[in-house]
Each structure stands twice: as structure tokens, then as C-alpha cells.
Amino acid sequence: MSLGTTEGEDLAEYFRLQYGQRLVQLLQKFPSTEDHSDSPSIRLLEKKKEAKLMHHAMEQKKETFQRRMETLNLRWEELGVKEAQLKAHIQKFEQFIRENDQKRIRALKKANKERELKRQCMQELTKAKQEMAALRLEHQRLSAKLQEYSIFNKYLEKVVESSEFEEIHEVIARYNTLVSMHHDLMQSAQEGQEKVERAKARLAHYKEEKDDEILQHNNELARLQMRFDRARSDVIIWESRWAHIQNTAAKKTLLLGTIKMATLNLFQIVSKQLKEASSVSLEDTHKQLDTIQQFIQDLSDIWAEVKKKEQQQVRV
Incomplete structure (x- = not known):
């Protein structure tokens, strides 16, 4: 019911959009009352006739559109059914493809596994053949050696017969013992040589x-x-310098003694001139020189005073 109502509304909207503007244009083409002198009743009849024709045309268009819509709905339903059938067919076909792929993958895995197993069997067979060939060669070699060493067995039997040994294995054991002793001696000699070298x-x-x-x-x-x-x-060098220093010191000591004697003589003369008891020691040359210097200074002052007085007398 709602679908029919919706379709009716859509149909009305469709006619309104398709023919509404056209009706307006037709009405605009009709002459106005000012241009024609026909009576209003005639114009009304014409308008009704045109409206009836227009309504009839619209009804036909509406029926045609409804039939087309019904046809389209039927085709749409058929397409929906066909689409569902096609989807089901596609799903079945995809399922069939997947099953075939799985079967093919399983078959490939099985074939690969069988090929790998066959390859391993062939490798093992080849290896077994090679081992068999090697064993045959080893058997031939040992047989040849046994044939070659048979003369030694005969020789050992003769040795046992002509010696203190009772069995061949005793001779071999004795030989092994001697070889071991020889090896030990050689090793000891080598170690001794290495010690000597070190x-x-x-x-x-x-x-x-x-x-x-x-x-x-x-x-x-x-x-x-x-x-x-x-x-x-x-x-x-230093001895020569020391001798020079000693000589110089002796000369300076002699000179110093001479100076001290001269100073003492002058001091004694000054003391006699001063006529005073002196407390200066005979060994204190510095004070003696001070006394002599003071005496000379006093004499110089006296002489200057005398010269001054003489000059004054001469002037008078």
C-alpha cells in the first residue's frame, strides 16, 4: 500500500514537472480580453475544451507512464530473481573452483611427496650400490693383502718352531712390546733433545x-x-788557583802587617804629641786610624787658624 502511494506521489510530481510549465506557456499564448471581442462564454467553453483535451492527454500519458513503470517493476523483479540465481550459480561455481583447487593442490602435494620419496629411494639405492662396490674393493684388497702376508705367517710358524715361543701371537706380542719400547725410547730421546735445545x-x-x-x-x-x-x-786547576790564592793572601797579609805597623808608629807619634794616655788597644787598627785622622784634622784646623792670624797681622 505504501509502495502504491509513493508511486502515485511520484507520478503526480512527474506530471507537475513535465506539463506544469507547458500549461503555463499555453495559457500565456491565449489572447487577452483586450485583444479579442469574443464573449466570455465562448472563451470559457474553449478553455474548458482545451482543458479537457489537456486532461485527456495527461491521463493517457499517466496511463502510459504507469504501464511503463509496471513493466519496469516486472523487469526489475525478473532482474532481481536472475541476479539471485546468478549469485547462487556464482557461489556454486566458486565452491566448485575451490574444491577443484584443493583437490589439485592435494594431488600436487601427493605427487611431489611421491617424487621426493622416489628420489630419496634412488639416492639410497645409489649409495647402497656405491657402498657395495667399496666393500667389494675392500674385500679384494684385504684378500690380496692376506695372500701377500701369508708368507709372513709361514715365516712366523718357522720362528715359533725354532724359538722359545709356543704360539705366533706370542711372537707378535713380543714384537709389539719391542716396538712400544722403541717408540718410548725415541720419544724420551726426542724429549731430551728438546730439553737440550731449550x-x-x-x-x-x-x-x-x-x-x-x-x-x-x-x-x-x-x-x-x-x-x-x-x-x-x-x-x-783548583790546586793552582788555591796556590795563587795562598800566595796572594800571603802578600796581602804582609801588606796588612806593614800597614798595621805604620799605623801603630803613627799612632804612637800622635800619642806622644798629644801627651795623653790612650786607651786604644795596640791591635785595634781602626781606632788608631780614627785617632790619627782626628789629630790630622786638628792640625789642619790649627794651621788654618795660624794662617788666618798671620794674614790679619800683615794687613795691620
């Missing part, structure tokens, strides 16, 4: 170290000898 190497290293130490000591001895020679030459 001792020689240590001795050479020790001699090299001692030679280096001797060379270092010789260098140190040469350096010390150079220092000793330099020190001895310095001693000679």
Missing part, C-alpha cells in the same frame, strides 16, 4: 743478556773514567 736457547739468551750487561757496564765505566779524568783536571 737449554741451549736459554744459555744463548743468558749470554746475550750478560753481553748486553757487560757492554752497559763498559759504557758506564768509560763514562766514569771520563768524569774521573775531568775531575782530576779540575783538581789540578
Whole structure:
């Protein structure tokens, strides 16, 4: 019911859009009352006639449209049914394809597995054949050696007959013992030789170290000898300088003694001139010189005073 109502509304809207504008245009084409002098009743009849014709045309269009819509709905329903059938057919076909793919994959896996198993069997068969061939060659080689060593067996039997051994294996055991002893002796000799070589190497290293130490000591001895020679030459120089210093000191001491004697003589002369008891020690040369200097200064002052008085008398 709602579908029919919706279709009716859509149909009315369709006619309104399709013919509404056209009716307006037709009405605009009709002449106005000012242009024609026909009576209103005639114009009304014409308008009704035109409206009736228009309504009839619209009804026909509406019926045609409804029939087309019904046809379209039927076709749409048929298409929906066909679409559902097609979807079902596609689903069945996809299911069929998937099943075929799974079967094909299983068949491929089975074939690959069978090929791998066959390849492994062929490899094992080839390996077994190779091992069989190697065993045959080894059997032939051992047979040849057995044939070759048979003369040694005969020789060992003769040795047992002519010796203290009772069985061949005793001879072989004795031989193995001797071989082991020989090997031990050779190993001991080799170890002894290695020890000798190591001792020689240590001795050479020790001699090299001692030679280096001797060379270092010789260098140190040469350096010390150079220092000793330099020190001895310095001693000679300083001895000569010391002798020069002693000679110079003796001369200066003699000169100092002479100066002290002269100073003492002058001091005694000054003391006699002063006629005063002096408390200056005979060894105190500095004070004696001070006394002499003071005496000379006093004499100079007296002489200057005398000269001054003489000059004054001459002027008078």
C-alpha cells in the first residue's frame, strides 16, 4: 500500500514537472480580453475544451507512464530473481573452483611427496650400490693383502718352531712390546733433545743478556773514567788557583802587617804629641786610624787658624 502511494506521489510530481510549465506557456499564448471581442462564454467553453483535451492527454500519458513503470517493476523483479540465481550459480561455481583447487593442490602435494620419496629411494639405492662396490674393493684388497702376508705367517710358524715361543701371537706380542719400547725410547730421546735445545736457547739468551750487561757496564765505566779524568783536571786547576790564592793572601797579609805597623808608629807619634794616655788597644787598627785622622784634622784646623792670624797681622 505504501509502495502504491509513493508511486502515485511520484507520478503526480512527474506530471507537475513535465506539463506544469507547458500549461503555463499555453495559457500565456491565449489572447487577452483586450485583444479579442469574443464573449466570455465562448472563451470559457474553449478553455474548458482545451482543458479537457489537456486532461485527456495527461491521463493517457499517466496511463502510459504507469504501464511503463509496471513493466519496469516486472523487469526489475525478473532482474532481481536472475541476479539471485546468478549469485547462487556464482557461489556454486566458486565452491566448485575451490574444491577443484584443493583437490589439485592435494594431488600436487601427493605427487611431489611421491617424487621426493622416489628420489630419496634412488639416492639410497645409489649409495647402497656405491657402498657395495667399496666393500667389494675392500674385500679384494684385504684378500690380496692376506695372500701377500701369508708368507709372513709361514715365516712366523718357522720362528715359533725354532724359538722359545709356543704360539705366533706370542711372537707378535713380543714384537709389539719391542716396538712400544722403541717408540718410548725415541720419544724420551726426542724429549731430551728438546730439553737440550731449550737449554741451549736459554744459555744463548743468558749470554746475550750478560753481553748486553757487560757492554752497559763498559759504557758506564768509560763514562766514569771520563768524569774521573775531568775531575782530576779540575783538581789540578783548583790546586793552582788555591796556590795563587795562598800566595796572594800571603802578600796581602804582609801588606796588612806593614800597614798595621805604620799605623801603630803613627799612632804612637800622635800619642806622644798629644801627651795623653790612650786607651786604644795596640791591635785595634781602626781606632788608631780614627785617632790619627782626628789629630790630622786638628792640625789642619790649627794651621788654618795660624794662617788666618798671620794674614790679619800683615794687613795691620
